[in-house]
Amino acid sequence: MPVGVQNYTTHFFVTGDPLIYGVDVSIILVSLAIVYVLTRYRKWGWLWREWLTTVDHKRIGIMYLIAALLMLFRGGVDGLLMRTQLAWPNMHFLEAEHYNQIFTTHGTIMILFMAMPFIFAMFNIAVPLQIGARDVAFPYLNAISFWLFFFGALLFNHSFVIGGSPDAGWTSYPPLADLPFNPGPGENYYLLGLQISGIGSIATGINFFVTILKMRAPGMTLMRMPLFCWSVLAACIIIIFAFPVLTVALALLLIDRIAGAHFFTMFDGGNPMMFVNMFWIWGHPEVYIVVLPAFGIFSEVVATFSRKRIFGYSSMVASMLAIAVISYFTWVHHFFTMGAGPGVNSFFAVATMIIAIPTGVKVFNWLMTMFQGRIRITTPMLWTLGFIPNFAIGGATGVMLSVAPADYQYHNSYFLIAHFHQVLIGGTVYGMLAGMYYWWPKMFGFKLDERLGKWAFWFFNIGFYVCFLPQYLVGFMGMTRRVYIYPPGLGWEIPNLISTIGAYLMGVGFILIVADVVYSIRYGERDLTGDPWDGRTLEWSLSSPPPHYNFARIPRVDSRDAWWEMKQRRQRGEPMEEPEPLRPIHMPKNSGVPFILCVAFFVAGFGFVFNWYVFSVIGLLTVAICLFHRSFDYDTDYYIPVEELEHHEAALGRT
């Protein structure tokens, strides 16, 4: 091999680490397997027509769900690698640089490429069905959002085998993330991957905000909406205002890195702390973006499986909206130790304590909903029950951290690590898994197996406490985050070992969830009624899975828990209204343009990562062409004729 080519390839492909060679081999094998299966069973056309070009919110939701689970796997493996390295003093499983890369990708992937798509999966799956709509307000934009997320995540994940992973932490603070201290493409991958998927997140926020305000079924006033929709509305308000700040912060850092500007550099008038400030103006609202939808899911699950209407509906709404606003006034608690002075720190400490109050209100409301209810312990309910003590502990340690003087002790210690894992896993991940088990039959037409699901829950839940409670202790003993090695004799060995064991128990829990999915595809209980849980909200009035137009007739709503009321009325034998005649349904057409548009974004991003601007120009030109094409495309929708509707409805056994 000529020396030039050899130099080039060793800088392009990451070499030297057996773990990464293993990943190279498995990526190639999996890709070949996918290509083989698609070709062998002639599924390329099906893939393109049914999935890659779809604008159907249910399919987009399913794709988000699959992507989130894959990213949960990758982020989880990163976590296990870190826990393995820390299991015992002086371990040499990972080297320092590799460890830095892994904690960076673990954090970034878990927040932006696991939690975000997971909540978007739930938005897409449940919101239009719950408000009695046939799709979201902007179905084409919805497809663009998904593919932007997908290609942003794909770009970011490429860093592992091509060019090298980012290693400045998921917060990517300058000056460490600036060019002089961090040459190479790694940080560029971080900046571009987040930027591309971030555009998609803003679009999703706007899309669901408009959907909820404008597309509700007649009679469904805001105060009759299911609480999940309220939680999505609150999360969308935060997304719309928070994500642009991240966009700006990342763009300025990128300009620093590739165009030699001085926004965040150490010298020439730059101010690195300004990035920290802007990052957390987004970063703190972000944690509420991912946890509010989880709160919404818990509200649905608790009401359904207690057979009671939710306790304190209006206080639930008020507390979610309060959280949405107050979340903008707490960001400095991530950098109290910058030392902005007593005035600044006191203000943000008090704001942080205040935001715990609406959350506490919600916890009491869930408990009161269960009080004297007829509780069924199903898997979604188990995750909800597991969440409550978990979030109570996480919330309490959060209030401890909010005390600014005390934070100088806790800051960046394992106490903090344990705290935010407790709220993010105990809140968001438990919530999303509860939602996944709850809406799975609606999406796929069969239930996930309850026995395996409960095993998975107990492994995960017990593993969670075994993993993170010792981290509070070891944090008090002085262990800080992001250390990759520690000497014996500090008393850190035993808590770290226990914590690692807990992490592996959670890993077993994840494998059991996957096993549950695989088992249930074959043997899961089929859902023939469309209402397997005896639900309360409109999505359960449809067949499972619902037809692509969702509602043949848009339902009329005159109370909260609309479907429950309809069932009660039917049970009491009250006369049902004569169903209206079917009318043609106006539907959006599928389009391949969102996919192509986002491939173009990927190409442009890849060009910026390696400073190969030819790629950037080609990519951005293609983006412009796609936008132009859409602007002059008037052939975007069609009507489903009544005969076809009758045919579909008859096939579903409904009239």
Add this chain to the structure above:
Amino acid sequence: MAHTSEGAARHAASGPPWMHIIGFVLSIVLTLAALWLVLGHAMRPAPLFFTIMVLAVLQIAVQLFFFMHITESYGPAWHVWMLALGVVLVVAIVAGSIWIMTFGGDVAY
């Protein structure tokens, strides 16, 4: 198909988009003015910051009125509520950042 032809007809009937053209010119003028003030060192720093902030606020107004149809709405004017919240949060973010990054007023830039 009915909808499609409606869309095309509406598009054909509307004539030159004067609002968009005026807005486009105004937004470019505001941008160039700010750029010239900074590049030409036309003022001392304190009034310069103030002036480009004013230009930025005017730019927001141009965007909202000429491009974002703030005055058009069917049903409740949700976008006005969102904008009001947006103003509150922008003020909080900008004023808060200045307060924080000057270390509570202890550092003069």
